[in-house]
Amino acid sequence: MSLEQIVNWIYLQLKIxxxxxxxxxxxxxxxxKITILAFILASILGIFVGLARxxxxxxxxxxxxxxxxxxxGVPLLVLIxxxxxxxxxxxxxxxxxxxxxxxxxxxxxxMAEIIRAGIQAIHxxxxxxxxxxxxxxxxxxxxxxxxxSLRIVIPPMANEFIASLxxxxxxxxxxxxxxxxxxxxxxxxxxxxxxxxxxxxLIYLVMTLSLSRLVSWLEKKFKVHGYGI
Amino acid sequence: MIIQAKDLVKKFDNTLALDNVSCEVAAGxxxxxxxxxxxxxxxxxxxxxxxxxxxxxxIIIDSIKLDHHKKSIHKVREEIGMVFQQFNLFPHLSVLKxxxxxQTVVRGRNISEAEKVAHDLLAKVxxxxxxxxxxxxxxxxxxxxxxxxRALAMNPKxxxxxxxxxxxxxEMIGEVLEVMKKLAKEGxxxxxxxxxxxxxxxxxxxxxxMDQGKIIEQGPAxxxxxxxxxxxxxxxxxxxx
Numbered sequence: 001m002s003l004e005q006i007v008n009w010i011y012l013q014l015k016i017x018x019x020x021x022x023x024x025x026x027x028x029x030x031x032x033k034i035t036i037l038a039f040i041l042a043s044i045l046g047i048f049v050g051l052a053r054x055x056x057x058x059x060x061x062x063x064x065x066x067x068x069x070x071x072x073g074v075p076l077l078v079l080i081x082x083x084x085x086x087x088x089x090x091x092x093x094x095x096x097x098x099x100x101x102x103x104x105x106x107x108x109x110x111m112a113e114i115i116r117a118g119i120q121a122i123h124x125x126x127x128x129x130x131x132x133x134x135x136x137x138x139x140x141x142x143x144x145x146x147x148x149s150l151r152i153v154i155p156p157m158a159n160e161f162i163a164s165l166x167x168x169x170x171x172x173x174x175x176x177x178x179x180x181x182x183x184x185x186x187x188x189x190x191x192x193x194x195x196x197x198x199x200x201x202l203i204y205l206v207m208t209l210s211l212s213r214l215v216s217w218l219e220k221k222f223k224v225h226g227y228g229i
Numbered sequence: 230m231i232i233q234a235k236d237l238v239k240k241f242d243n244t245l246a247l248d249n250v251s252c253e254v255a256a257g258x259x260x261x262x263x264x265x266x267x268x269x270x271x272x273x274x275x276x277x278x279x280x281x282x283x284x285x286x287x288i289i290i291d292s293i294k295l296d297h298h299k300k301s302i303h304k305v306r307e308e309i310g311m312v313f314q315q316f317n318l319f320p321h322l323s324v325l326k327x328x329x330x331x332q333t334v335v336r337g338r339n340i341s342e343a344e345k346v347a348h349d350l351l352a353k354v355x356x357x358x359x360x361x362x363x364x365x366x367x368x369x370x371x372x373x374x375x376x377x378x379r380a381l382a383m384n385p386k387x388x389x390x391x392x393x394x395x396x397x398x399x400e401m402i403g404e405v406l407e408v409m410k411k412l413a414k415e416g417x418x419x420x421x422x423x424x425x426x427x428x429x430x431x432x433x434x435x436x437x438x439m440d441q442g443k444i445i446e447q448g449p450a451x452x453x454x455x456x457x458x459x460x461x462x463x464x465x466x467x468x469x470x
Contacts, residue, residue: 123315123317125315126317128311129311129313129317129376132306132309132311132380133306133310133335133379134303134306134307134331134336134383135335136299139334143334144319144330147321148319148321151321
């Protein structure tokens with residue numbers, strides 16, 4: 001191959017990639033929207049379920065354990081089908097809502113476990129000190145336990161966020177036009193498979209790596225004195 | 230009697246940690262509880278402010294009966310300060326915040342009022358210069374002195390000490406005992422679980438000796454330390470003296 005041929009080849013490759021990028025670009029906000037909304041839902045549900053897991057009331061701890069066990073044991077893809085096709089018909093859910101519900105509910109189970117672990121990681125002496133000062137259980141949680149748990153749960157929660165960003169690709173199956181769906185559309189129109197999936201993968205990678213950096217920054221910001229981390 | 234405990238029984242699984250223990254403490258009295266590990270002395274102390282739930286028996290603190298209803302337990306805990314072996318300072322809060330938190334949350338004092346109390350107490354335990362420090366930046370002895378100040382900030386009528394010097398390096402034990410002696414001289418009612426014979430001899434009005442969940446001997450500190458009657462007390466003292 002002459003130098004000119006090589007240059008031409010590279011030019012052609014970049015052109016293809018650029019065309020695909022233009023096509024995929026508008027789908028990226030949808031991926032982010034699904035991920036962020038699902039994560040917010042998962043966090044809120046996760047806090048309630050996580051607190052219920054450690055509740056002294058048997059009924060709460062039992063129900064929350066069932067919730068976590070069931071959701072961790074069912075594939076997300078099945079959950080998406082169940083919510084969109086199974087319940088969506090009855091409840092009249094559109095695909096956007098169904099997608100967020102499925103990812104959010106699935107991840108809330110993992111989130112609940114992280115929050116439970118974060119609370120239980122705090123030494124029992126911290127409760128005893130707070131209680132011996134006359135604080136109620138609620139005050140102890142609010143002022144003593146949760147601020148310390150927060151620092152502990154940030155890294156694993158960030159992991160879940162990154163994982164849910166990747167798993168948001170699964171909602172492409174119910175026709176939500178996010179990044180993976182856009183990739184499939186491009187492929188089925190132009191039959192360029194290598195470049196399409198390379199680029200889709202790269203875009204996910206750029207997003208997840210940026211998130212990791214953001215998490216490191218958050219960890220520093222919420223540093224708890226005395227843990228030396 | 231500011232503390233009245235009657236027929237306390239506490240079981241952990243199959244071991245009897247407290248086997249029908251009764252004791253009383255008068256206001257202003259300093260009582261030291263001694264005994265081998267596992268004799269039930271910490272359990273007794275922890276029952277007094279409801280950190281451990283007794284299986285049966287009756288505890289009356291300053292004429293408030295301690296049943297495990299939320300109200301009475303909080304009322305009792307407001308009257309009782311506790312100092313732990315592991316200090317248990319709040320690691321995410323500065324020394325000053327450690328001392329003001331419960332004052333504002335439980336006692337409802339405003340910040341400036343709470344900080345004034347904290348300043349006075351930090352001066353008393355000799356740590357005013359450390360008020361902005363975090364617990365991890367302090368030595369064990371300093372942490373324990375902050376923990377004492379934190380408990381005192383609630384103006385308790387009774388102070389419980391659960392082996393306050395057992396986790397400390399020998400050179401730091403003195404500074405904590407000094408603070409405790411000062412407190413005893415001011416007339417604070419104190420119940421202290423400790424193996425510090427010197428402290429007991431100098432400060433205690435009475436020594437309670439426990440073994441296998443029972444009080445086997447008690448009396449004036451001098452008498453117990455010099456002429457113990459029970460063979461187990463004798464044996465224990467011969468080992469620690």
